[in-house]
Amino acid sequence: MVGVNQKKIRVAMIGYQFMGKAHSHAYRDLPFYFDVPLKPELKVVVGRNEEGVKEAQEKMGFESYETDWRKVIERDDIDVVDIVTPNHTHAEIAIAAAEAGKHVITEKPLALTVEDAKRMHAAVEKNGVKHLTCYNYRYVPAVQFAKKLIMEGKIGKIYHFRANYLQDFIVDPNFPLVWRLKKDVSGSGALGDIGAHSIDLARFLVGEITEVTSMMQTFIKERPIGEMTSGLSAKGSATEKGEVTVDDAVAFLARFESGTFGTFEATRFATGNRNKNKFEINGEKGAIRWDMENMNNIEVYFHDDPEGLQGFRLINCTEEIHPYTGAYWPAGHIIGYEHTFIHLIDEFFRGIAGDKQTSPNFDDGVKNQIILDAVEKSANEKRWIEIK
Incomplete structure (x- = not known):
């Protein structure tokens, strides 16, 4: 080794x-x-x-x-x-x-x-x-800063966590039947492909989920046989079709160990949304909003601001005080999606060098997988499912 x-x-x-x-x-x-x-x-x-x-x-x-x-x-x-x-x-x-x-x-x-x-x-x-x-x-600087604010008690006890992950890349019924649309290859559709990210962010920011109830739907039942080409693009057959065996959209409610009330939605049919991965967290002292399509920013609200000055304020998380950003450019010179992987790999390699297990790791992967399974089971059985 x-x-x-x-x-x-x-x-x-x-x-x-x-x-x-x-x-x-x-x-x-x-x-x-x-x-x-x-x-x-x-x-x-x-x-x-x-x-x-x-x-x-x-x-x-x-x-x-x-x-x-x-x-x-x-x-x-x-x-x-x-x-x-x-x-x-x-x-x-x-x-x-x-x-x-x-x-x-x-x-x-x-x-x-x-x-x-x-x-x-x-x-x-x-x-x-x-x-x-x-x-x-997890390794977007703004998300790391949101975690810091939560851990410091800046928004107090958390009442709500709501997440939406919205894409539209398979809206066209002629988009091919690629591996992401086959249950035996992908496991699930929007749920595992993008909803899994929302679940992980929820666990990272708020804590463990104890119970879920959900609904899932597949809008386009058959598609042309095809394969991925690059990114989220694909090519397909002009004549041969196959069955879509995963969800196109999922929505679920969740209860957290902390008592937080959770709402989640993931879909690849949200027309006009290319990669709208967002969350809002509401607490007794304030609130935090984040949207991946403006990934360098978070919006924060503090309940004890003076009357007349209350409201969400925008913070551009590119000051050196914000996580990771001191390694890049002067404040306001934003970074992008690709840098989240740099931060992820940096933490992992530092863990190897120091003989320390970092996160998100396979333990997180298992816990998220259990929640994905429970969400699907709830949709099939039309009832609340406890997370054990």
Whole structure:
């Protein structure tokens, strides 16, 4: 297993499309912005399509490429295995990597099922490797600052947490039947793809969820057979169609251990919303709002402001006092989506260097997976489900 005192950390990435691009960018830019104890060395990228993975290797800056992940897992010159493949492959790769003594990074949601998530968690714990589940929105500076305000008691006891994650990229009924729309590959639709982020933010900011009740709906039942191309784009057949087996939209209520009242919505049919990931938290002393489409800002309200001056104020979280921002530009010179992955990887590598498990980790991944499962079960059974 990797030694904690070495100056370089050697990375193998399994997969190379949307999230592969985000992760490889983070590895390349991390040492430029942060004084890191371990410098990433991009050893190998893996993909089934040789032409595609070779192009990715050259573009993303990896030393080599491979078409069989099993060969990579056994290599002596790999310290970290980063899994950015579809959800149904996470468990097998992550468990094999852990058993080979590699630290493991897995895109969210952690697995296809709760059972797989628990097996993954057991494997990394048994083998003493560090582990990361990529809930990157925790590491937006504004979200980190919101957490600080909450922990300092600035908004007092929290009454409400409400989250919406709204996209519209599959509104067109001719958008192809890609892996994200197949239950046996993705596990769920809007729920696991984007709702999982809202669940993780809720747990990070407010605490554990104890009970949920939900509804789910699929608007387009059949689509042309197709595949992802880049980002959230896809191409499909002109004639052949297949069944959509996941939700297009989900809404649920949640109760928290703290007594907080939670409301959640996730949909990929919110016309006009490209990536509207937002939350509002209402407490006895104030409130906090955040929206990913304006990710550098939070809005805060304090109940004890003088009468006539009360209202939400906008804070641009780019001052050096705000988390991570001192590594970048002068105040007001905003950062972007890609930097959330830099912060995520920075924390993880610091944890490896200091022999400390950081978060969000596989424990968070399992807990989020249990909530995803409960939300789906509630929709199917039309009742409240307790989170155990």
